[in-house]
Every structure is written in C-alpha cells, then in structure tokens.
Amino acid sequence: ALKQNYLPKLVSGEWTGTMNLTEPDAGSDLAAIKARATPEGDHYRITGQKIFITWGDHQMTENIVHLVLARLPDAPAGVKGISLFIVPKFLLDEQGNPAQLNDVSCVSLEHKLGIHGSPTCVMSFGDNGGAVGYIVGEPHQGLSYMFTMMNHARQSVGLQGVAISERSYQLAVQYAKDRLQGTRKDGSRFPIIEFPDVRRMLMQMKASIEAMRGLAYVAAAETDRVHSATDTSQAKHHQDRVDLLTPIVKGWITEVAQELTYLGVQVHGGMGFIEETGAAQHYRDARILTIYEGTTGIQALDLVGRKTLMNKGTVLSALLDEIAQVQQELAASSALQNESRALDTALTAAHEALQWLLDNAEKDASVAGSISVNFMMMMGYVCGGWVMGQSALKAQALLNAGQGDSAFLHSKLITSAFYCDHLLPRATGLLAVIKAGSQSVMSLPNDQF
Ligand SMILES: Cc1cc2nc3c(=O)[nH]c(=O)nc-3n(C[C@H](O)[C@H](O)[C@H](O)COP(=O)(O)OP(=O)(O)OC[C@H]3O[C@@H](n4cnc5c(N)ncnc54)[C@H](O)[C@@H]3O)c2cc1C
Structure with missing residues (x-):
C-alpha cells in the first residue's frame, strides 16, 4: 500500500522526497539517533528533531515524502535499533490526495557557504502530539534500507563533483581565451591561455575531469551490470566492484573537485574573487560535496575497512x-x-x-x-x-x-x-x-x- 500510495508520484516528480537521518548529536555516527516512533493502530507517532535536511520544506510540489530514521520503544541500542518511516508532509485522503497537514514542520533554514538554491532545513516532528508515520519494511532494519539509497546518492554526489568541476572549467577556458595580458614584441596583446602556467591549470582541470567522468561512468555501468547479470557469481563480481568503487567515486572525485574549482577561481585572477564572474560560486558550491552523504573521512574508512580489510584485499x-x-x-x-x-x-x-x-x-x-x-x-x-x-x-x-x-x-x-x-x-x-x-x-x- 505504501508503494502504491507514494512511489508513482515520487517517480513522476509530482511529489519530492527527503532523507531525514542527521540529528544534532548524530551526524557521522548514526548509532546515536534519538528520534522516536511509538506504535498507534496501523501507524506510528514520530517525535524528534532532524537537522540539515535537504529540501525539507518548500512549496514546489503538493506533497513532500519524508523518509525518517527513528527508534521503536523496544529498539536495541546502536545502529541495529533504527527503523525507517514514511512521514508525509500532508496525510493522504481516501483517494490518495494530500489532505490534512501532518505534525511536521521546518523550524529554521541553515545559512550556508554555498548551494543557496537548495534549502537546508531544521525539521521538527511531533510538536503537537506526534507526526503520523508508516514503517517501511521490517523494524530495526532502517539503516540498511537507507543505505540502498545512500550508496546510490554517494555515486550521484561524485557526479555532482564532475558537474561542478566541468562548469568551473568551461568558465575558466572562456575567460582564459578572452582575457588579454601578455604583450608580444610587436606590441600586440595576447590572451592568458597562451601562458604556460595558465595552460597547466586548464590542462589539470581538463585531464582530471575526463578521468573523474570516466570513473563515474565505470561505477554506474557496474551498477547496471549487477541488475543484468545472468548468474549469481557474475552479479556478486559486479556488486563487489560497485561496493569498492562507490567510496572512491564519492571520496576522490569530490576532493579533486575542491582543487579544480580552486583552479577555476585562480585562472580568473582577481576577477575570480569577485562574484560577478560566477567562478566563486562553483568553489563554494563544491565545498559541500566532501561533507554530505558521508564525509571524505567516512568514505575512506569504508574503502579501507569494509571494502578492503574485510575481504583481505x-x-x-x-x-x-x-x-x-x-x-x-x-x-x-x-x-x-x-x-x-x-x-x-x-x-x-x-x-x-x-x-x-x-x-x-x-x-x-x-x-x-x-x-x-x-x-x-x-x-x-x-x-x-x-x-x-x-x-x-x-x-x-x-x-x-x-x-x-x-x-x-x-x-x-x-x-x-x-x-x-x-x-x-x-x-x-x-x-x-x-x-x-x-x-x-x-x-x-x-x-x-
Ligand atoms: C548542506 C547540507 C545538506 C545536508 N543534507 C542532509 C539531508 O538531506 N539529510 C540528512 O540526514 N543529512 C543531511 N546533511 C548532513 C550531513 O550528511 C552531515 O553533515 C554529515 O554526514 C557529517 O555529519 P556531521 O555534520 O555531524 O559531522 P561530524 O560527524 O561531527 O564530523 C566532523 C568531522 O569529524 C570526522 N569524523 C566523524 N566521525 C568520524 C569517524 N568515525 N572517523 C573519522 N572521522 C570522523 C568527519 O569526517 C568530519 O571531518 C546535510 C548537511 C549539509 C551541510
């Protein structure tokens, strides 16, 4: 019933979704999650606060489907006691249309270094008795369900690293071709793209982006191969590869994106520091990429621990x-x-x-x-x-x-x-x-x- 009620409109984009994991005391360490879910008839009452929720509230769609991690009253401690709930902004009427406002609200917006086109919300659940929520799947399996989405999202954030770097590169190339600084012996001026050091920066951007884009495609193709595998050993081979490449796509690409968007500013000289060129926006927007969906430190631990030491390399x-x-x-x-x-x-x-x-x-x-x-x-x-x-x-x-x-x-x-x-x-x-x-x-x- 949950799939029927929510998936078609999420897939069509008529409604948007959120991932509500982070709390003030539970960031990288999701074992510390405190939000609670109390059973009540065929649903649950959710209470608690979540922070940093991307697109947690807005008026762009008729409804917002929050996916919320919370603990049941009998939940074991740690990550094995976290369940996943659907908490719609508007509860649905019998025809499946958004009707009554649920007990969930955005209590403030974060003021950020970048990505100003993406509202990041502090969300409060249950200020008036408890938000109505519906459990997804089995109790206490919430984190592993969320990881299905997070692994996908980690590859997507890697791709964001490619995208912002590419935009930064395009802007830098344009500027380097237009900006005249050198003077030839005949007195004519030439554009900065002819200086070896500017070319070094542009080549570094271009070569890194091609490598990053290629690797993002390789990892995405491996994901497809898992789905199209005809036997289990083939599927396992491709799944192992996806698991190995995901932290590299997320971690390495987004770290390199910092360097490339930095170079994008540098190619512009002083104009890079001035907002009107747009170079600084890429530098600021890229900065989140090494933080959300698991910081670089967390990706690297995943690669070294679960993806390498656990299978002896x-x-x-x-x-x-x-x-x-x-x-x-x-x-x-x-x-x-x-x-x-x-x-x-x-x-x-x-x-x-x-x-x-x-x-x-x-x-x-x-x-x-x-x-x-x-x-x-x-x-x-x-x-x-x-x-x-x-x-x-x-x-x-x-x-x-x-x-x-x-x-x-x-x-x-x-x-x-x-x-x-x-x-x-x-x-x-x-x-x-x-x-x-x-x-x-x-x-x-x-x-x-
Ligand atoms: C703009 C924005 C949007 C976001 N969107 C969402 C969202 O939609 N939904 C959601 O649930 N969350 C969201 N987040 C939260 C984001 O996922 C967390 O900020 C991130 O996981 C890091 O958690 P933290 O901020 O508590 O940092 P902390 O966990 O406190 O980390 C601080 C530092 O300590 C390091 N560290 C922490 N633990 C370890 C460890 N075990 N080993 C090594 N180093 C460690 C980190 O790498 C980091 O350098 C968003 C955050 C931002 C800023």
Whole structure:
C-alpha cells in the first residue's frame, strides 16, 4: 500500500522526497539517533528533531515524502535499533490526495557557504502530539534500507563533483581565451591561455575531469551490470566492484573537485574573487560535496575497512589486476610508452600500499584511520590512470585506422599524456605518506594542539 500510495508520484516528480537521518548529536555516527516512533493502530507517532535536511520544506510540489530514521520503544541500542518511516508532509485522503497537514514542520533554514538554491532545513516532528508515520519494511532494519539509497546518492554526489568541476572549467577556458595580458614584441596583446602556467591549470582541470567522468561512468555501468547479470557469481563480481568503487567515486572525485574549482577561481585572477564572474560560486558550491552523504573521512574508512580489510584485499587486488591488463595493452603500443610506464609505476605503488595495509592494520589500531584518506586518494588517481589509459588506447586505435575526428582524438591523447605526467605520479608520493603509518599522526597529546 505504501508503494502504491507514494512511489508513482515520487517517480513522476509530482511529489519530492527527503532523507531525514542527521540529528544534532548524530551526524557521522548514526548509532546515536534519538528520534522516536511509538506504535498507534496501523501507524506510528514520530517525535524528534532532524537537522540539515535537504529540501525539507518548500512549496514546489503538493506533497513532500519524508523518509525518517527513528527508534521503536523496544529498539536495541546502536545502529541495529533504527527503523525507517514514511512521514508525509500532508496525510493522504481516501483517494490518495494530500489532505490534512501532518505534525511536521521546518523550524529554521541553515545559512550556508554555498548551494543557496537548495534549502537546508531544521525539521521538527511531533510538536503537537506526534507526526503520523508508516514503517517501511521490517523494524530495526532502517539503516540498511537507507543505505540502498545512500550508496546510490554517494555515486550521484561524485557526479555532482564532475558537474561542478566541468562548469568551473568551461568558465575558466572562456575567460582564459578572452582575457588579454601578455604583450608580444610587436606590441600586440595576447590572451592568458597562451601562458604556460595558465595552460597547466586548464590542462589539470581538463585531464582530471575526463578521468573523474570516466570513473563515474565505470561505477554506474557496474551498477547496471549487477541488475543484468545472468548468474549469481557474475552479479556478486559486479556488486563487489560497485561496493569498492562507490567510496572512491564519492571520496576522490569530490576532493579533486575542491582543487579544480580552486583552479577555476585562480585562472580568473582577481576577477575570480569577485562574484560577478560566477567562478566563486562553483568553489563554494563544491565545498559541500566532501561533507554530505558521508564525509571524505567516512568514505575512506569504508574503502579501507569494509571494502578492503574485510575481504583481505581480494576485491581491490582483482581491480588492480584488471588495470594491469590496460597497462599491458599500453606497453604493446609504441606510441603510448610514456602512459604505460606511468601506469606501471602507479600500479606498483598501489600494490605496495595494499600489502602494507594488510600487514600493518592489525598490529596498530590507528593505522587504518591514519592512512585511509591518502589510500583512497591514491586508488582514485590509479583508477583515473586506468580510465585515461583506455581513452588513449581507443583514440590511438581510431587514429591508426584513420577513423574519427582526428583533432578530437589527438586532444584525447594529449590529455591522457598530461594526466600521466602530472597527476598519476601523485600515487607514488602518497605511498610514502601511507607507509609513514600512524606514528606522527597520533603521537601529539591533545593539549598540545
Ligand atoms: C548542506 C547540507 C545538506 C545536508 N543534507 C542532509 C539531508 O538531506 N539529510 C540528512 O540526514 N543529512 C543531511 N546533511 C548532513 C550531513 O550528511 C552531515 O553533515 C554529515 O554526514 C557529517 O555529519 P556531521 O555534520 O555531524 O559531522 P561530524 O560527524 O561531527 O564530523 C566532523 C568531522 O569529524 C570526522 N569524523 C566523524 N566521525 C568520524 C569517524 N568515525 N572517523 C573519522 N572521522 C570522523 C568527519 O569526517 C568530519 O571531518 C546535510 C548537511 C549539509 C551541510
């Protein structure tokens, strides 16, 4: 009945939905959720406060379907005692149309650094006796149900990182072509895109975005392959890959988006700091991406813990083996020796980092948390090298065959060469940081900060 009543209008966009997880004392640590659900006939009464709720209230649609995490009276402590409820803004009449206002309201709006087009609400449930809510599925399974959505949302936030970076790049390219600063010997002026350092910034943006976009597509395709798999072992292989890539897509792409939107401002010089160019908006809007749907720290712990240590590194090893096949193909192409060497070096570093993690995580409880973000960033750069390597192979093959748009294909080759020269070597630098372990991270006493 819940599906019939709510899904068609959510899917058609006639109504919008929200995810109500976060509370003042429960952010990354959802085990601390306090919102309560008390049974009453065929429904529940929900009470509690939620903060930071995206599109928690608005007048754009006739109804808003809140998905709320709350605890039943007999719930066990921690994450195993959280249930999921549908709490509509307007309760439905017998025809399924929005009717009576439920006991839920937006009590204030957050004033934010960016994303001003997206209202972020403090929501209060049950100020007048309890909001009517309907349990979704089984009691105490709420967090795992929510994760179905969150894993999808994590990939989507990665894609937001690609999108904002791309917009920032487009603006920067336009400005760099228009802005005259250099003077030639004949006195004529030339645009800043001709300065090597400006080109370095634009190439970094372009190459990173191509790698990020490619990786986001690879992860999305793996999700599709899970659904179209014809046997369970095939489905498991693709699901393992989705699980592994999701924190990298969310974590690495959104962290790189910070650097790229920073460069977008930098290319504009002083005008980047002035609102009218629009460059600063991308910088500000990108800032949320490493925070919501699980911070970078949480993504990195997921990658290192659940996705790597829990299976003794087998899933990551299988990915590195697949990347090595691309490296072999590059090695066999005389035009792509540079790319082959760069990917080989990065892969060697990645194997060494994985082995170091497997050897050291159990000896010292702080190791995984101390190295996790650097480990995730390294795997991101290596996956980027994998995608760019494939791009180069494809472009070279088409050029060899005399097919396609040769200017476009040459630009693909130059962009992947730049990625291999300027971004892939970061993997080797990160290896040294990873192998430094937890010592200097953890030894300073709290009162020395
Ligand atoms: C604009 C915006 C929109 C949002 N939309 C929604 C929404 O629609 N629905 C919703 O439910 N929530 C939403 N959120 C909340 C968001 O998901 C949380 O802010 C986020 O999960 C982080 O929680 P927190 O703010 O409590 O930070 P904290 O958990 O307090 O984290 C603070 C710092 O500590 C680190 N940290 C915390 N725990 C660990 C750990 N175990 N290991 C290592 N590091 C750790 C974090 O990485 C971070 O650097 C939104 C937030 C914002 C700002």
